[in-house]
Amino acid sequence: MNIGIFIYPEAEVLDFSGPFEVFSTASRLCDGNKAFTVFLIAEHNAVVSARAGYKVLPDYSVEDHPLLDVLVISGRVHTTEMENKVVTDWIKGQAHSVKLIATVCTGVFLLAQAVQSLSCKVTTHWEDIPDLRNMFSRLNVVDGVRWVDEGNIVSSGGISAGIDMSLHLVSRLHSEELAAKTAHQMEFAWTKNT
Template sequence: MLHRVAVVVLDHFAPLDLGVPGQVFSAAESAAGEKLYEVVTCSEGGRPVRCGAGYSVLPDHDLGVLDSADTVVVPGVHGGRPMRDGTISGTLRAALRDRPRVMSICTGSFVLAAAGLLDGRPATTHWREAARFARLFPEVKLDPDVLFVDDGDVLTSAGVAAGLDLALHVVRRDHGSEVANRTARRCVMPPWREGGQAQYIDRPLPSGDGGTAATRAWMLARLDTPLDLTALAGHARMSVRTFTRRFREETGQSPAKWLTGQRVRHARHLLETTDLGVEEVARRAGFGSAVSLRQHLHAAVGVSPLAYRHTFRRV
């Protein structure tokens, strides 16, 4: 039976956000080529909904379709009541409650917060709207630096393209890395993006030549190799102090924290896609030992390597 994804379209919807669920989930197929998701759209009363780009869409359903949805997606909104005063209609609030899984793209998080779905939970939104979000919804544990937040049955993503990252994450969570990677290739997008939203925040960089992008690529090609700060700064042709400052400005993280995150991601990929033993996965990911891998993986996702592999290789 197809997993039904229902997309709730609101006034002032963000055009790209609206297209993400249909593009990513519709592209997800089994190894035999069978569709894994059905995507439907809806609006309050099934009425036409207009965006700021000069056109309207006419969803096929009203909010009643949410009763049969396995996942509900709320795309971003550019203005309107959720962003002005943090409120939504009582009809929409009731419709969003008690769903198996709800996710937002970009400023769609304002709608989830207005429905009370994010109270006491971690969440994210577009970095430009983070201050407004925090004022309207102080009870939400906002993290404006990440691309998305997975809090089990409620998921939120950062600005615009981060919705692609979240949708692909959901495919990976539902069906494993092989399906997600195949979906990413079909959508011509990376299986995951490094770093968080902090690297896209508009803020001035100090004057000077060069950046750390080339060194980050160099680090990614050598995850299984010990890399100290002196070597990294040397590759970037900077002093250790300048490199550390520039790296944090460009990624929002210290070199050590960023490198650990990439090693955890690589270890997760190997656990999902190979039969390598835990010791070998640890070596290839640069952790050196299974004990170190277990500590870092548990800190990142809360489970051991074997438990993680079991979860993501069930399909």
């Protein structure tokens, strides 16, 4: 199963690193039966300067990545990426082909901008909930939860909540047992409730 994590300038480091660690660890624990192939995707095949100058080299660009089963969209403090038509068009296209889209933190802003018909229950970082409600009134924005699962759309609160959400996705896409083993391997106290 191909898991593509979309990153962009100023992306919050744990928003993409946390899910990457979850899926790569889960795959490593599958006794040689690789469950997930996880990789980073950016607009271009060039180094991305994430939050606080953290430099990341994506595996693929939006033009040359393998077919995805799951797209994870990371977040960041500013949502100026919402004005990038190349990115929003790409996300819109992926929404029609992937099995599932997950967002971490303010990544949900990008998804809502790209998929104007999106109307479901979502969440984001507590600090950004008022803006999300004001900008996208068609969404049912939930406060006080780590993540929300709406079938083919799964969203999480900020930063570390993306790890909880990703462990949930491992349990959903593979097994509860693998998700629990992954959390234990990562020495992470997995919050299972939504």
